[in-house]
Amino acid sequence: MATVMIVDDEPDIREVMRFALEEGGFRTLEAGHADEARKLLPEHPDLVLLDWMLPGRSGLELAAQLKQSPKTRHVPIIMVSARGEEEDRVKGLDTGADDYITKPFSPREMVARVNAVLRRSRPDDINDQTEIGGLTIDNVSHRVSANGIAIDIAPTEYRLLHFFMTHADRAFSRSQLLDQVWGDQVYVEERTVDVHVRRLRKALEKTGHENLLQTVRGVGYRFSDK
Template sequence: MQDKLVLVVEDEGSIRDMVKFALERASFRVSSAGNAADARMSLADERPDLILMDWMMPGVSGIELARELKNNATTRDIPLIMLTARAEEEDKVRGLNIGCDDYVSKPFSFPELIARINAVLRRAMPGGEEERLSAGGLEVDHASQRVSANGEPIRLGPTEYRLLHFFISHPERVYTREQVLDRVWGQNIYVEERTVDVHIRRLRKALQPYGFDNMIQTVRGTGYRFSEKF
């Protein structure tokens, strides 16, 4: 899990600093925010791999911000762990029902917190980081970042590889160009939407000799979809 970025949203500075210290010792990168407004700014600056959110915050509460993020197409799939002193089962169910991935009650131990973060990140990885993703005879080996078609290797540029990995990880879902930009290039990178079309064409060209270019489908007026159904 090295180099994964965790956004810590906690209004108590002492707790925020301790959590940050523990995460950095566990080889995570950490960004932090003391309230919902700062959290939104941090999310706009760099997309985290996971959000660790305190439930009780002044102004916009953690549960309200979590609901906002889970209702936003560009942030809904970021794993989110609620960190709170509210230990009642009803509160846990409420948090999980809005899309939180886990719930850690205060007081907690840092080894437990790190273990829960690692578990959520593993679950969030499509197919597991060491596993292969396949569709028909098209296969993406995430560990080695190799792509093959019916056993024959396909050479892709780094951006085309990221595009293919993203699409094969999320089949049968339509994504706008803006969503593809956010997920593949990142929110902190300014790239024009037509750049997506350029790299889609390159990816299709690489897949065309093997008959898999039709898996990257244009949805008129919306964006793109990956599907084995032609």
């Protein structure tokens, strides 16, 4: 049974989430603010539902801290917020959230998204590492390296690289990448993909692997050492 940690300062919202999740077969943990959430981390939640607007440290700050820690960087996060503008959604996803739900929300849709994010976070491949052209991505520790040199990479770029490397030599449109990496329920413009591709290439320049990420005219992008 997967465990979902709900972090929201509104008890009524937590109750709605808890009821829907438990009906969906999940175990739940509840926290009203960031410090309380951190105290629950030893319970090893499989996913965090995180409200943006929290008293004290914001949900964005907590998400960034979770993604920076080796112990929690693999835990998927779904950001929950009344802020529904595209700029807000992109900011939440860039901080490390795997999905973004706008309040008010459907409890059934929330559970469906939790299931979808958990499926995406548990890749079908059984290999701990994937290597292409001398570039290695560790699917367990979420580290990227080449020839023993660590490559610092942001959470969104990591998810993008992971998808590319586990689907090598195939061309994907921007729309397909949005669906697979950002989630098909997160509405952001296709130009967002171009921004993160540029950032990913910049990160890969450190070891000279930026050319593995290829632009396919009229289609989108492909990751290949050929």
